[in-house]
Amino acid sequence: MMVRNKWLAGVLAISMAFPLLPNHADMAAANPTVAASPGAWSAGQTPPNLSPDKPVLLFVHGLTSQAKIWYEDNDMYQYAYNNGYQTAFINMYDITGTPEDMWKDGELLAAKIKEISQRYGGKKIVIIAHSKGGVDTQAALVRYNAYPYVSRVITLSTPHHGSELADLAYSSWAGWLADLVGSQSPGTSSLQTSYMQYFRSEMDKDPDVNKVPFYTMGGDKWSGSGKTSYTFGGAYLSVFGSNDGVVTTASAQLPGATLIRTGPWNHATVRTGSYTFDLFKSYIGTVTGAAASAAPAVSSSSRLTAAAVSTDVYRDSTVTGNVYGATPTSPQTDANTGTPGNPSNNASADAALPNGHLYVRGGQTNGTASEALTVEDGVQSITLDWISNKPLKELQIIAPDGKRQQVRVESAKDDDIFKGAYHQIARLDQPVAGNWQVRGVNDGSGAYLMTAVYASNTSNASLHTSLSSGTLDMKLETEGLRSEQTTAQYTVNYYDGEGKRIASPTTSQRSLIAGEMETSVPTPATGEPSSYVITTDISGVTAAGKPYKRTLIKSVYVDANGQTYSE
Known part of the structure; x- marks a missing residue:
């Protein structure tokens, strides 16, 4: 009996010295229900460990998505709840099946931000936005004056500079498919790289652009994600740099914002609680009335990788169910987050394809x-x-x-x-x-x-454009091809400011001279904002005498004042 009592005493002593960490399942909250209409939102359950100095977290989804992506097959809501945050989740126009641009989404979101803040007694909001939701959020704060109700914004793989996949959707070769599956929506059109350059210029000249600090995160892991569309997107975007299967890491960084981290996540895991919540948690800050506390300082030029991530913030192996049904692995072998047992291992990140x-x-x-x-x-x-x-x-x-x-x-x-x-x-x-x-x-x-x-390891080709006097001037340059045996056929598709076709495509073919081609095409005299997607097909011969074929796709946006924007 004495031996047993000593054993119990020892167990009690250890338990007091090392209290058990709370189990996520012990604090599980019921998922909210958000009506399937634009602007509908729902509050999450109030956590038992709520602190009055913690802001409300508003979660904003991305293109073609909806509010439930934060809590169905995703533990982001549970992480926020377990950490004592009040939460809110909102549906944008995407819920109708026709995604809208950032202006329409931003106006809707601005009204709801004010409403949500008032619902919580005027408490400041911190917005956690995924993908296009970050663009919609900036439009809401800057253009539609919602900034007084928000203390800061954290964006997760937001295409702040657009996505080349949106350019592809408006190319001449994608037209038939895009029409059938409905991918040429105002929302997709607004994410073209040229239109996002226009949007950046509109934001940057607004005096309210810096009223709310932004913090960004982006992923560079697309292969092995268990999602085939990320394999396609990742391979396609690898031509333009490292990416998460939908957005390049360069596009995910907002000028003037603080980069929290670039890590080995795909476009879904970057918005998954067990992958990223503990990484951005310290940047949420606290609020007292209208005043927001400062977030940890991180250089906006820094680009931290998995090598800099401490082992205690990797995916919790106790969480069951992966975003897309893959069997969860232990923290020591998780293919999506690297190897926590060896923080210097960053082999999981997908590098850009050489040439x-x-x-x-x-x-x-x-x-x-x-x-x-x-x-x-x-x-x-x-x-x-x-x-x-x-x-x-x-x-x-x-x-x-x-x-x-x-x-x-x-x-x-x-x-x-x-x-x-x-x-x-x-x-x-x-x-x-x-x-x-x-x-x-x-x-x-x-x-x-x-x-x-x-x-x-063969040729490189690039296309440069400019607009003057109603004419679109294009210059094609190539390296490594026999110029006398190289031709380029270009097709220009014309769209209005919302991505609707406004004229028949222009198609022509030119021969290269000394590795360059210059040509001009007329632009429709609409007097309204418009976009031009140029698809250029190159046929040539390499220095070794082998046939060579490639495609260049370039988006050009022209605003109401005739100013040209293009990456």
């Missing part, structure tokens, strides 16, 4: 569609994606010798830029030079878009 190049084709189909794929010398790999409005029966890849290639094909439905479309992705490693064939086999009519991303 990545694009080749794009698309159109209508009444069943089987076939596209040629030219492979020149020096190609290390090709990531191929056949995007269609319905799943394929089969994706056939045929080598130059006529033999079918046995390749692994990933298939999944998109719910981001090309929401409603289906991806079929394959990778060719060390493909032999020559003319390949790619066939999408299906029944019935439909549309498709084929993108091929090359990792190659």
Whole structure:
């Protein structure tokens, strides 16, 4: 008996010295219910450990999304609740199926920010915004004067400079597919890189732009995410830099804002509580009345990686259920967050492809569609994606010798830029030079878009544009091609300020002289803001005499004053 009493005493002593940490499941809160209408919002449950100096957290979703992404198959709400924060969740116009631009979303959000603050007795709000939600938030604060009710904003993979995937959706090759799946919405149009450059200029000249501090986070992990659309987006965007499958890390950084961290997250895990809440928690701050406390100082020019993340802030292995159904792994082996046991290991981050190049084709189909794929010398790999409005029966890849290639094909439905479309992705490693064939086999009519991303050590090409006197001037430059055997065909698609087609496309072909091509195309005399998406298809021959084909896509926006914006 004495031995047993000593054992119990020892257990009690240890328990007092090391109190058990609260289990997330012990403090589980019921999910809120948000009505399926624009501007509808719902408060989360009041946590038992609420502190009066903590602000209300308002969660704002991104393009084609809705409020429930924060609490269904996501523990972000639970993390906020367990940490003692009052919360609110809102639906934007995306809930209708037609995403709107940042101006319409921003005006709606501004009214609701005021309403939510009043609901909590005038308490300051901290906004946690994912993807386009961060752009909508800045419009609400700056253009629609919601800044007095907000102490700060934390954006998670927000495309502050737009996304090249939005440019792709408005290219000449994507038109048929985009029309069928509805991806050419005002919301998508407003995320084109050229329009976002215009938006940045509008924000930067507004005297209220710095009234509320912004803090940003972005991801650079897209492969191995368990989501095929991120594999497509990540490979496509790798031509432009590191990214999370939808947004590049460069675009996720807002001028004048504080960068909290760039880490090994995809576009979904960056908004998942067990991946990022503990990283941005200290930047939420506290409030007393209308005054907000200062957040930890971090250099806006810093770019911290997984090497700088302490092991105690990685995904909690006790959380069950991953965002897209993959089996959760332990913190020591989590493929999405790196290796906490070895903080210096940052191998999980996806680097940009060296000399990545694009080749794009698309159109209508009444069943089987076939596209040629030219492979020149020096190609290390090709990531191929056949995007269609319905799943394929089969994706056939045929080598130059006529033999079918046995390749692994990933298939999944998109719910981001090309929401409603289906991806079929394959990778060719060390493909032999020559003319390949790619066939999408299906029944019935439909549309498709084929993108091929090359990792190659051959040519580079770039397109420069300017607008003057109602004429769009374009200059194409190439390196590594025989100029006398190189031609470029360009197609310009014309849209109004909301992304609606306003004129028939202009198509022409030019030969390169000394590696350059200069041409001009007329612009519609609408007198209104408009955008031009230029799709340029290059056909040439490398220095080694091998055929070469690539596609350049460039977005140009012209405001009401005739000012041109383009990346």
